[in-house]
Amino acid sequence: MPALITTDLVALDADLGADKGAVVRRLAELVARAGRATDADALHADVLAREAQAATGLPGGIAIPHCRSAAVTEASLAFARLRPKVDFGAPDGPADLAFLIAAPAHGDADHLTLLTALARALVRPEFVASLRSASSAEEIVRLVEEVVAPEPAAATAGATAAQATAPAGTASGAPAARKSIVVVSACPTGIAHTYMAADKLVAAGKAAGVDVHVETQGSSGATPLDPAVIRAADAAIFAVDVGVRDQGRFAGKPLVQSGTKRAINEPDAMIREALAAADDPNARRVSGAASAEAPAASGGGGARTGSEIRRWLLTGVSYMIPFVAAGGLLIALGFLFGGYQIVNGNPDVEGQSYALSWVLNNSFFDLPSASGIEGLNDGFLGYLGAVCTVLGQAAFGFLVPALAGYIAFAIADRPGIVPGFVVGAVSVTVGAGFIGGLIGGIIAGFAALWISRWKLPAGVRGLQPVVIIPLLATLISSGLMVVVLGRPLAAALEGLGNWLNGLTGSAAILLGIILGLMMCFDLGGPVNKAAYVFATTGLTAAIAGDGGQQELVIMATVMAAGMVPPLAMALSTAIRPRLYTPAERDNGKAAWLLGASFISEGAIPFAAADPLRVIPSMMLGGATTGAIAAASGVELRAPHGGVFVLFAINGVLMFLVAIIAGMIVGALAVTVAKSIGRSDAEEAPEDAVDLEHAHTPASAVPARAASA
Incomplete structure (x- = not known):
């Protein structure tokens, strides 16, 4: 296994700059010049993104800037003994010893064990003193290698x-x-x-x-x-x-x-x-569920509450995103292989789409014959498209339940999962969608947390986690969703639909702006769905001969605007990557395809983490696209598919112009909004769930920020 540190990665008594950003840049350049990172700028940005979450200065004049980064090809340590000292945020002043710990985004366990061995050695005064007294780069390398030697590291890797x-006698034979x-x-x-x-x-x-x-x-x-x-x-x-x-x-x-x-x-x-x-009988105690208190002890109560709410939301979003990625891409493939009619209802089989009826009534060895239906492929490609569509729709069916379930999990630990999933499914049934999942997940989590704290008799205590909590928390949260939240939301959506129907004709541009705002407001939630249902209802009437060209324009406007949020966020992560964590940048790469496929949910991770900046910016971009598409009279005869159904669009050029314009406006707006009042090392949101141990691909989920 290659050495973590070499003499090329050591700078003794060096003036690397007046602030930590300059020091980190010089250390990142050492790593890149040694061939251990592909891009010094990317490594520098990732370290500063971690630094923005919490200072890495430690008492005693030590700093350990560190991160995981996709730019790192080999786990590495870069060391500098600084003259003069540089402030890394330690409570007792600036640091004269700085270790840059650079780990690959998916580092192997052996290297990570060695890196943690170094971190543990830095709490030992004798090791720190030896670093200060070393006279050469070779001596620094030797000192570091002694504390990260494979044998001691392996001996402690799995131990507490x-x-x-x-001391002896404190484990099993303690007095x-x-x-x-x-x-x-x-x-x-x-x-x-x-x-x-x-x-x-x-x-x-x-x-x-x-x-x-x-x-x-x-x-x-x-x-x-x-x-x-x-x-x-x-x-x-x-x-x-x-x-x-x-x-x-x-x-x-x-x-x-x-x-x-x-x-x-x-x-x-x-x-x-x-x-x-x-010794205090009234002291706070660990409940059977997750604590409702923020992990950090510093800061005001408002900051702690805000951090905890963000942790709940990010936990739900983190577990939901694999469903978005898998479902969205499968549906996109379904359109590509099966044609834009693949999701439409099959008039010959009540209650089934073409995709579902093909999958249920045919097999790979008995492919459907040519149907002659425009926009519907047959044969092997059609069957493959049907399979992809059915699988994608099944995955999409878990979006809101997973979001609500894992928000509740973040609040109440495992007792919150069942009521959270159920209230998420109920929110879909009653039309509350994404917003209902957020609210319902929080209600379910607190209901489960409250019930878990009940002091029940010993005889029934064993039933509490497996029967009592799931039953009562589900009744409370889902009951509130059905009885209290469902009807007002349904009435609001109906009112929105009636209002939109009155804005056709001469108010087409205004209608385009309104539809664009709605499509980008809640990214797949009830407002988004109200606009989409309005469009698809009109499209159905137009195809049946009961409507006019205006319905086709509305469908094109809605689809174009709905493609903007993921594309705008993808562009923003590309033009100003330091505003985002490495995981968010990876999510931005996936958002290109999700946006092109008309999967608005691809922007949900960004909106959930920073709604006040992201959602208004996306609405601005969507309104721009909606106005251009409506004013240009672009027509669309497919209900879904994004760029995969360009063949079904009349006015393809203006359709693409509208999308590009909205994407640029949205990306610039969110980039400016995220830049206001913030330094280059942006305070990117910290994911609340340990995704490495959730066994989820980093490309499919917003993996946690590059921090430790």
Whole structure:
């Protein structure tokens, strides 16, 4: 395995610039010149995106800027001993020792284990002192290689921090009089802060005469704490920047919770707080569900609430996006192979589309004969298109349930999944769509969290997680969706449809603007669907001979405007990538195809993470496209398909001009909005779910920010 650090990656007593951005750039250039990164600028942007989430300066004059980056080809360490010192945000002043930890976006476990070994060594004063006294680059390399040597790293990779560093007798033979604390540490990337927080707490516990047992939920895996150790513990500390996996194991333990940064900076204080909580019968305790408190302990209550709401939404979106990507692309392939009529109803089979009836009534060995229907392919390609369409529609059916289910999961842990999924499905049934899924998921999560805290008799307590919570939380959340939210929303949608019908004729341009705004307002939600249903209803009438050319213009306007949000976000991530995390940039690449396929949901990850900037910008772009398409009189005879149904468009050139104009306007608007009041290292939203352990391809989901 190649060395993590070489003399080419070391700069001693160097003036690399007056601020951390300049230092990071010079270190990124060292990595790129050594052939370990394809693009120094991309690596620099990824590091600064991580830096914007939380400063990487540590007490004692140390800085560990770090990230995962698609630009990194080989896990690497670049080191600089800085003259003069540079501020990286540490509480005790600027740093003179800076390690750039550069990990590939999909780094292998061995390299990640070595990187975390270095991070753990940086909490040892003797190692830091040796770095300051080293006289050559070769000596720095030797010192680093000693602490990341494969054998010690492998010995500790699967062990808890307590097992690796706690004094003899603190694991299984601890005296009964000693207090015991269990710790979970976790950060989004799991390279540095996860392990440094763990080791700091272990060291503080050792100094206080306390047994500390740590479970590090990091990038190189996690070895769960022994259930007997958890049962015997007097208190628990969650030093986490993301959700704790399988939190129910710690139910009932007095709890102290913070971000990893506080555990690194104030481990002694957290140990004292945990000991005090252990003796306080009124102390906060771990429930069987996820905590409703934000992970970070710093900041005002409003900031914590906003961060927690964002975490809920991003968790739901993170789990939903694979359904968007798979379903959207399958439907696009269905149009490509089967023709634009493939999703339309089959008049010969009531309640079935052409795609579904072909799949149910034919097989690969018994392909349908030519039907002679315009816009419907036959033979092998038609059958393949039907299969892709049925699979894509099935995947799309899970969008809102998955969104609601995992929002509830973020709030209440596993007890929230069932009521969340059910209320999401109900929101689709009653027409509440994407917005209903958001609201319903939050209601379901809090209902499950509330019920999980009930103190039930011992005889029925075992039924609480498997019967009582799913039953009652589902009744509460889905009941509210049906009884309270469904009818007002349905009435609002009907009113919108009637209003739109009155804006035809001479008000075509105004209608185009309104339809464009609606298509981009909630990205597949009830307002978007109201505009789409309005268009498809008119298209059906026009095809049947009951309507005129205006209905075809409306269909073209709606489709063109609906393609704008994913395309605009894709363009924005391309022209100003530093505004976005690496995962969002990957999502932007996928959005090109989703937008071209008329899958508005491709912009949902961006809208959910930053709605106040993204949604108005997308509406501006959609209104531009809608006005141009309507004014140009572009006509469309297909209900879906994007660029795959250009053959069904009358006025293709103006259709494309309208889309490009709206895409540019939307991209510029969101780029400017995200740039206002922000530095080059943008504060990109932090994903709340550990997607690496969800086994989801990074190309299909908004994988967490390049941070640790």
